[in-house]
Amino acid sequence: MDANLNDTKQKMQKAIDVLRNDLASLRTGRASASLVENIEVLVYGGAQKLKIIELASITTPDPHLILITPWDKSIMGDIAKGISISNIGISPVTDSSSIRITIPPLTEERRLELVKAMTQKLEGGRVMVRQIRHDLMSDIKKGCDSKELIEDDKIRLEEELQKLTDEMMGEIDALGSKKEAELMTV
Numbered sequence: 001m002d003a004n005l006n007d008t009k010q011k012m013q014k015a016i017d018v019l020r021n022d023l024a025s026l027r028t029g030r031a032s033a034s035l036v037e038n039i040e041v042l043v044y045g046g047a048q049k050l051k052i053i054e055l056a057s058i059t060t061p062d063p064h065l066i067l068i069t070p071w072d073k074s075i076m077g078d079i080a081k082g083i084s085i086s087n088i089g090i091s092p093v094t095d096s097s098s099i100r101i102t103i104p105p106l107t108e109e110r111r112l113e114l115v116k117a118m119t120q121k122l123e124g125g126r127v128m129v130r131q132i133r134h135d136l137m138s139d140i141k142k143g144c145d146s147k148e149l150i151e152d153d154k155i156r157l158e159e160e161l162q163k164l165t166d167e168m169m170g171e172i173d174a175l176g177s178k179k180e181a182e183l184m185t186v
Helices: 003-024 073-084 110-143 151-184
Strands: 040-045 050-053 055-061 063-071 091-096 099-102
Touching: 003 091, 003 110, 003 151, 040 073, 063 073, 073 099, 110 151
Parallel strands: none
Antiparallel strands: 040 050, 055 063, 063 099, 091 099
């Protein structure tokens, strides 16, 4: 059962990593490569679907500009089109060798909408962690019912699992506080 606790910790950490990546996609009014790097683009006549990070270098020369420089100049139009249809609210501008994306400052209303979206994403992360906890709690209960575990081990495992869950919830709260501060900074 202790091995299950380690597996559970890894599963919870993966859930938090998914949440972290999800939160990175929320636009903060500052240029960040994470806004565009995972956008999938159809390239080479629609023959392949690749992420922008696999097709180009992405830099942020200033706080309001993302610069995408494709390694293959023939796919610049495909990348720009992929960004345009990705529905993240930014418009690419192409020149001879790169794609520029200017990040406009966020309005107060838009910031509040993003905080609301962030709150929903955080709750989704909490639900994932709780579900993982629930699965192991069921395994512990089954182990006790089938006499594989004695009552003392059951109590110890449940306490360790709750401690781990509380630790992960604290990490989620810290991610939320940090992201909210980013979103509300003008």
